[in-house]
Amino acid sequence: MSDEQLLSDLRARFDMIATDVPNRQRLAAQLREIVEPPRTRPLLAAAAAVALLVIGGFVAVSGFGSGGPDAVDVAAERVLGFEAAIEPDRPSGRRFASTLSGSPVDLALPDVTNGRWSVTADTDALVELTLTLAAESSGEDPALRLFIVPDLDAREVANQLVSGLFDTDVLSESQSQLGDLKGIKVAMASRQGTSRVAFRLGADTYVETVGIDRRYLVHIFTRPSGSFVVWLDAAQHDFNRARGEADRLRSSIVLGD
Amino acid sequence: MARSAAIRRLFESELDDMIALARLLCRNPHDVEDVVMDAFAEVVARYPQLDNPGGYLRTTVVNGSRRAARARHNRRRIREANVISLLPRREPPIGEHYLDDILATLTEREHTALVLVHYAGYSYDETADLMQEPTGTVKSLVSRTIQRLRKEVSA
Numbered sequence: 001m002s003d004e005q006l007l008s009d010l011r012a013r014f015d016m017i018a019t020d021v022p023n024r025q026r027l028a029a030q031l032r033e034i035v036e037p038p039r040t041r042p043l044l045a046a047a048a049a050v051a052l053l054v055i056g057g058f059v060a061v062s063g064f065g066s067g068g069p070d071a072v073d074v075a076a077e078r079v080l081g082f083e084a085a086i087e088p089d090r091p092s093g094r095r096f097a098s099t100l101s102g103s104p105v106d107l108a109l110p111d112v113t114n115g116r117w118s119v120t121a122d123t124d125a126l127v128e129l130t131l132t133l134a135a136e137s138s139g140e141d142p143a144l145r146l147f148i149v150p151d152l153d154a155r156e157v158a159n160q161l162v163s164g165l166f167d168t169d170v171l172s173e174s175q176s177q178l179g180d181l182k183g184i185k186v187a188m189a190s191r192q193g194t195s196r197v198a199f200r201l202g203a204d205t206y207v208e209t210v211g212i213d214r215r216y217l218v219h220i221f222t223r224p225s226g227s228f229v230v231w232l233d234a235a236q237h238d239f240n241r242a243r244g245e246a247d248r249l250r251s252s253i254v255l256g257d
Numbered sequence: 258m259a260r261s262a263a264i265r266r267l268f269e270s271e272l273d274d275m276i277a278l279a280r281l282l283c284r285n286p287h288d289v290e291d292v293v294m295d296a297f298a299e300v301v302a303r304y305p306q307l308d309n310p311g312g313y314l315r316t317t318v319v320n321g322s323r324r325a326a327r328a329r330h331n332r333r334r335i336r337e338a339n340v341i342s343l344l345p346r347r348e349p350p351i352g353e354h355y356l357d358d359i360l361a362t363l364t365e366r367e368h369t370a371l372v373l374v375h376y377a378g379y380s381y382d383e384t385a386d387l388m389q390e391p392t393g394t395v396k397s398l399v400s401r402t403i404q405r406l407r408k409e410v411s412a
Binding site for chain 1: 276278289293297365375
């Protein structure tokens with residue numbers, strides 16, 4: 001295929017995507033309220049203030065970064081259990097119980113000074129806990145992911161992980177421990193700004209992240225049915241604090257049979 | 258009153274382009290509303306201090322979209338037939354296209370540069386300004402990305 005043909009196809013595809021904006025008319029109407037207020041300046045200021053309040057409200061409602069104020073989408077995510085916030089006034093050490101690939105997982109969500117843990121995914125394949133740090137709310141919050149890689153021991157998972165890295169350096173590999181379980185700890189960092197880290201969970205299943213200037217710390221423990229993985233993923237500037245908080249949380253994990 | 262008219266003209270002339278640009282750069286339709294609303298609200302609020310409101314609007318949309326894309330890109334993705342059917346799709350496809358899978362593998366920088374140059378029609382200098390990177394870096398980034406796309410398509 002020639003470059004001309006490729007670029008032509010690319011522009012055509014971009015054209016198509018660019019028009020795929022839900023609620024476009026509503027957006028235009030809201031924007032019109034900002035730029036076409038009643039004719040006096042005080043009202044212009046009031047309209048702008050209201051618009052900013054509305055935007056703030058949308059941000060508050062979307063909360064976890066779903067991005068849009070579409071109530072149906074937000075509700076859909078909650079119905080699906082995709083987002084499940086832990087109440088900020090929860091008792092210290094509130095337990096959270098889930099099941100990964102049929103195995104019970106139980107942990108305590110510790111209180112965080114100027115921050116909080118939220119459960120942002122709870123499925124049979126993955127539990128994801130996000131650490132929101134009030135001071136560094138960049139939209140790329142640290143995440144702690146728990147999942148099971150079936151049929152592989154910790155060494156095999158670590159080898160597979162390292163062999164599949166993209167623009168990511170392995171900083172160190174050492175031993176790890178979770179209760180009586182001994183495992184492997186792999187520390188990694190983005191090499192050139194953007195990096196990709198992935199784990200294969202099955203023939204057609206994987207969990208991956210693509211991040212910018214990230215640090216990763218992965219603990220892998222061999223279990224009878226596979227390997228239990230605890231994966232911390234944080235921005236460079238959040239890493240040290242996130243690691244401390246994640247270590248507290250990790251130490252509370254209890255795995256069932 | 259002159260200011261209101263100027264803002265209205267800016268709105269009329271830029272709205273469609275800004276929505277389209279945000280849609281492409283965010284890579285997710287649900288982020289567009291916040292990005293574009295924020296950008297226009299900022300322009301309205303800062304209008305008296307702005308030498309080039311149109312340029313400020315474009316820069317704000319590009320920056321906001323890139324932040325949204327990075328935030329989403331950084332989230333984990335699980336792909337499994339029976340899992341994905343339970344989870345909300347983050348980037349609903351519009352029909353099927355042979356470039357979609359390849360475009361999904363581009364980094365945020367690669368994708369942004371490609372959209373700004375080959376969709377929005379910005380020059381390399383303008384794109385470099387918007388991305389806050391040297392022009393030479395943007396040129397090589399776009400060139401490498403096209404090469405990569407061609408290689409992936411041919412594979």
